[in-house]
Amino acid sequence: MEVRRHNAGFCAPHFLKLCRDQVERAIAHHDMLHPGERVLVAVSGGKDSLALWDLLVDLGYQADGLYLGLGIGEYSDESGDHARAFAQGRGLRLIEVDLREQYGYDIPTGARAARRVPCSACGLSKRHLFDAAAVEGGYDAVATGHNLDDEAAVLFGNVLRWHTEYIGRQQPVLPERDGFPRKVKPLVRLSERETAAYCVLKGIDYQVEECPMAAGNRHLGYKEALNLIEERSPGTKAAFYSEFIDKVADRFAVDTAAEQGALGACASCGAPTTGEVCAFCKLVERAGGHGADQPVSLTAKPASRR
Amino acid sequence: MEVRRHNAGFCAPHFLKLCRDQVERAIAHHDMLHPGERVLVAVSGGKDSLALWDLLVDLGYQADGLYLGLGIGEYSDESGDHARAFAQGRGLRLIEVDLREQYGYDIPTGARAARRVPCSACGLSKRHLFDAAAVEGGYDAVATGHNLDDEAAVLFGNVLRWHTEYIGRQQPVLPERDGFPRKVKPLVRLSERETAAYCVLKGIDYQVEECPMAAGNRHLGYKEALNLIEERSPGTKAAFYSEFIDKVADRFAVDTAAEQGALGACASCGAPTTGEVCAFCKLVERAGGHGADQPVSLTAKPASRR
Numbered sequence: 001m002e003v004r005r006h007n008a009g010f011c012a013p014h015f016l017k018l019c020r021d022q023v024e025r026a027i028a029h030h031d032m033l034h035p036g037e038r039v040l041v042a043v044s045g046g047k048d049s050l051a052l053w054d055l056l057v058d059l060g061y062q063a064d065g066l067y068l069g070l071g072i073g074e075y076s077d078e079s080g081d082h083a084r085a086f087a088q089g090r091g092l093r094l095i096e097v098d099l100r101e102q103y104g105y106d107i108p109t110g111a112r113a114a115r116r117v118p119c120s121a122c123g124l125s126k127r128h129l130f131d132a133a134a135v136e137g138g139y140d141a142v143a144t145g146h147n148l149d150d151e152a153a154v155l156f157g158n159v160l161r162w163h164t165e166y167i168g169r170q171q172p173v174l175p176e177r178d179g180f181p182r183k184v185k186p187l188v189r190l191s192e193r194e195t196a197a198y199c200v201l202k203g204i205d206y207q208v209e210e211c212p213m214a215a216g217n218r219h220l221g222y223k224e225a226l227n228l229i230e231e232r233s234p235g236t237k238a239a240f241y242s243e244f245i246d247k248v249a250d251r252f253a254v255d256t257a258a259e260q261g262a263l264g265a266c267a268s269c270g271a272p273t274t275g276e277v278c279a280f281c282k283l284v285e286r287a288g289g290h291g292a293d294q295p296v297s298l299t300a301k302p303a304s305r306r
Numbered sequence: 307m308e309v310r311r312h313n314a315g316f317c318a319p320h321f322l323k324l325c326r327d328q329v330e331r332a333i334a335h336h337d338m339l340h341p342g343e344r345v346l347v348a349v350s351g352g353k354d355s356l357a358l359w360d361l362l363v364d365l366g367y368q369a370d371g372l373y374l375g376l377g378i379g380e381y382s383d384e385s386g387d388h389a390r391a392f393a394q395g396r397g398l399r400l401i402e403v404d405l406r407e408q409y410g411y412d413i414p415t416g417a418r419a420a421r422r423v424p425c426s427a428c429g430l431s432k433r434h435l436f437d438a439a440a441v442e443g444g445y446d447a448v449a450t451g452h453n454l455d456d457e458a459a460v461l462f463g464n465v466l467r468w469h470t471e472y473i474g475r476q477q478p479v480l481p482e483r484d485g486f487p488r489k490v491k492p493l494v495r496l497s498e499r500e501t502a503a504y505c506v507l508k509g510i511d512y513q514v515e516e517c518p519m520a521a522g523n524r525h526l527g528y529k530e531a532l533n534l535i536e537e538r539s540p541g542t543k544a545a546f547y548s549e550f551i552d553k554v555a556d557r558f559a560v561d562t563a564a565e566q567g568a569l570g571a572c573a574s575c576g577a578p579t580t581g582e583v584c585a586f587c588k589l590v591e592r593a594g595g596h597g598a599d600q601p602v603s604l605t606a607k608p609a610s611r612r
Contacts, residue, residue, distance in 0.1 A: 159465055160535065160542055162549035221538050225531040229466065232527050236466055243468035251557045 001197055004234035012201050019198045022189040023055045030173045032184035037140040038062045039184075042130050043086075043094065045079035045207040048145030050086050051195040052187055054202060056143060057092065063143070066133050068126060069098035071106025071291065072213060079207045086204060095137075097129055100291040103284050107213065110287030118213040121283060128280035132271060134181040141182040149192045151185065152237045153222040155244060160222075165259035168252030172245065178263045179272035188241065307503055310540035318507050325504045328495040329361045336479045338490035343446040344368045345490075348436050349392075349400065351385035351513040354451030356392050357501040358493055360508060362449060363398065369449070372439050374432060375404035377412025377597065378519060385513045392510060401443075403435055406597040409590050413519065416593030424519040427589060434586035438577060440487040447488040455498045457491065458543045459528040461550060466528075471565035474558030478551065484569045485578035494547070 001015045002008075010018055027033050039056055043049045043065035056063040067083045070076050080096075087094035100106045103125075105113070111121035134142045151170070158166045176182040187195060199206050214220065230237050265271070266278035273279070307321045308314075316324055333339050345362055349355045349371035362369040373389045376382050386402075393400035406412045411419070417427035440448045457476070464472045482488040493501060505512050520526065536543050571577070572584035579585070 160546045162546070162554050164553060218539065221535055225534045228531045228534065229527055233524065240466045240468070247470060248468050 003194070005191075005230075005238050007234070015197065016201055019051070019190060019194060020055060020058065023052075023186045024059060026172060026186050026189045027059075027184070030171075030184075032173045032186060033061060033141060033143075035060060036062065038138070039064075039141050039143050040095075040130065040134045040137060040139040040181075041065045042126065042142060042144045043067045043083045044145070045082035045086075046145070047196045047199045047204075047206045047208075048147050048150075048187060048192065050082070050204050050206050051190075051198045051202075052143060052145040053086070053092070054090075054204060055198075056186065057090070064093040064095060064137075064139075066095045066097065066130060068129055069096065069100065070122060070125075071098075071100045071110075072108060072211060075207075075209060075212055078209070082205060082207045086206075095133060097133070099125060103288065105284070105287035105290045109290040110283070113290040114283050114286040116283070117217075119217055119219070121287065122213070124279055124283055128271065128278070131181055131183075132269075135179065139181065141176075141184050143184050143186055145187055145195070146185040147187045147190050147192050147195055148237060148241060149223055149226070151188050152226055152241045153219055155241060156222045156226055157218060164252050164255035166256075168249065168254070168256030170244075171249065179265070189238075191237070309500065311497075311536075311544050313540075321503065322507055325357070325496060325500060326361060326364065329358075329492045330365060332478060332492050332495045333365075333490070336477075336490075338479045338492060339367060339447060339449075341366060342368065344370075344444070345447050345449050346401075346436065346440045346443060346445040346487075347371045348432065348448060348450045349373045349389045350451070351388035351392075352451070353502045353505045353510075353512045353514075354453050354456075354493060354498065356388070356510050356512050357496075357504045357508075358449060358451040359392070359398070360396075360504075360510060362492065363396070370399040370401060370443075370445075372401045372403065372436060374435055375402065375406065376428060376431075377404075377406045378414060378517060381513075381515055381518055384515070388511060388513045392512075401439060403439070405431060409594065411590065411593035411596045415596040416589070419596040420589050420592040422589070423523075425523055425525075427593065428519070430585055430589055434577065434584070437487055438575075441485065445487065447482075447490050449490050449492055451493055451501070452491040453493045453496050453498050453501055454544060454547060455529055455532070457494050458532055458547045459525055461547060462528045462532055463524060470558050470561035472562075474555065474560070474562030476550075477555065485571070495544075497543070 001010045001012075003010065003018070033039060039061050041049065041053045041056060041063050043053060045067070049065075053063055053065055065083065065087055067080060069080060083094060086092070099110070107118050107122050107125070111118040114121060116124075130142050130144075151172075155167070155170055158170065172185045172188045174180070174183045190198075198204075226237055226240075261274045263272040263274060266273045266276075266281055268277050268281040271278045271280065277285075307316045307318075309316065309324070339345060345367045347355065347359045347362060347369050349359060351373070355371075359369055359371055371389065371393055373386060375386060389400060392398070405416070413424050413428050413431070417424040420427060422430075436448050436450075439445075457478075461473070461476055464476065478491045478494045480486070480489045496504075504510075532543055532546075567580045569578040569580060572579045572582075572587055574583050574587040577584045577586065583591075
């Protein structure tokens with residue numbers, strides 16, 4: 001396995017060691033987790049989340065998984081199967097939440113009803129439900145499988161528009177605050193090619209398909225543009241991200257603080273929010289009742305509910 | 307002429323007006339030039355510098371051109387012809403400096419002798435000689451033809467590596483200071499497609515070929531990556547650059563100030579420099595005697611001179 005940005009090739013055992021070392025380093029360098037902590041892993045069934053779960057267990061953390069049923073047709077069915085198979089095979093605990101059963105909507109139809117792009121409705125649902133489950137279950141942190149490619153692409157997108165309030169917030173660890181759990185991204189030192197190779201070498205059977213709703217979104221365009229540059233100058237992506245964290249992020253902290261405002265409790269669910277009702281409850285209000293078998297009427301008023 | 311980032315199409319007269327308006331706006335917004343000032347235009351013979359010269363004259367500035375003979379084979383011969391033809395056709399004054407005749411080197415062989423990549427030796431030579439000619443000729447400012455694509459690509463390259471000291475310096479106008487003339491970039495609101503169309507519509511015959519020494523350099527890779535994104539989201543490039551200037555550049559000013567240090571006069575030529583001898587004089591010292599007809603011996607010591 002050739003890793004061009006390290007200018008080195010690795011045999012299987014040393015490649016696995018590299019992955020483990022990079023995750024340990026990220027955790028230590030950013031003070032993400034402490035020995036023996038209880039971690040809730042956001043599990044999608046893809047390469048990143050399963051590699052992450054595997055690595056955290058291997059490193060001695062008490063890591064449970066949380067899988068969200070998003071209702072995105074076959075893609076979701078298969079993703080769930082991979083997550084369950086992984087957990088069962090290793091005797092790990094997988095918590096499951098099904099959007100349709102528990103909140104009355106799925107991503108494709110609910111997003112349309114709420115007039116949000118699917119990726120926005122999905123991200124919002126995930127953030128809220130992972131946070132809520134972590135707080136409720138008394139976990140020390142939520143861990144997500146964002147890898148170097150993801151983080152570099154998000155940073156690139158925010159830098160292209162100079163969304164200063166988002167730029168200041170892009171950290172590999174967000175400390176616990178005001179009812180939000182600590183959030184950590186232990187894979188920020190691994191590329192997506194590496195997490196895929198990790199899974200293959202460890203015999204982890206993951207969902208290979210990308211989410212069909214994400215096809216053609218901006219984020220993938222940013223990844224493509226960065227890959228074009230990485231191809232010519234290996235290491236650019238890692239430098240872009242790590243130099244940002246080390247030398248630049250602080251300069252934008254003030255924008256993030258200004259944007260965050262004062263937090264109260266959501267009148268509906270109690271989650272921390274700057275408004276009366278949190279964004280997730282607003283989404284449920286508008287999207288609820290829009291599961292796959294209840295097609296959306298595009299003429300219905302946005303806030304209407306069945 | 308369709309301009310997607312303005313979401314509009316233009317007929318020829320209105321397109322020319324658009325270009326003129328954008329240049330006037332850039333000049334006014336950044337306080338680049340004042341009515342009737344004497345401007346030295348850095349002329350390469352390409353679309354940008356000839357469009358710039360044409361527009362500045364049209365807007366009433368006293369604009370002379372300076373053409374540098376870089377000695378890059380046929381490319382330089384043709385570029386010079388275009389610059390001369392433009393000046394003669396309009397009765398404008400074109401100053402010429404020939405690197406080989408006046409400084410004993412040309413870019414291809416001199417760069418090799420000085421162990422610099424050609425684009426680095428070329429940029430250094432241009433900056434020094436344009437500055438020196440402007441100061442000597444008592445011009446109020448040097449104007450260069452950097453367009454939106456150029457500036458966005460340079461910014462992108464600096465942001466990818468977070469070269470904070472360069473990021474802070476990237477401004478459409480650099481005020482006169484310590485022996486450096488004021489430098490202005492009036493084309494920052496026009497894309498390269500637009501300056502090319504401007505030349506075609508105005509009947510300006512320009513050098514179409516790109517410099518053969520720049521082929522495959524990083525800067526072109528950055529342009530390509532940005533074009534990929536611009537294609538999907540028109541306006542991204544303009545937003546990236548202008549939001550940076552308006553909201554972000556100041557945050558990096560301190561890095562630039564720290565890097566600039568105290569300036570003295572070059573012991574050899576008197577130009578402002580932080581060292582004993584300026585970078586241009588060092589280049590001449592190493593590259594001198596390396597014109598095209600005196601091939602470089604690659605085994606010669608870097609500082610050796612014939």
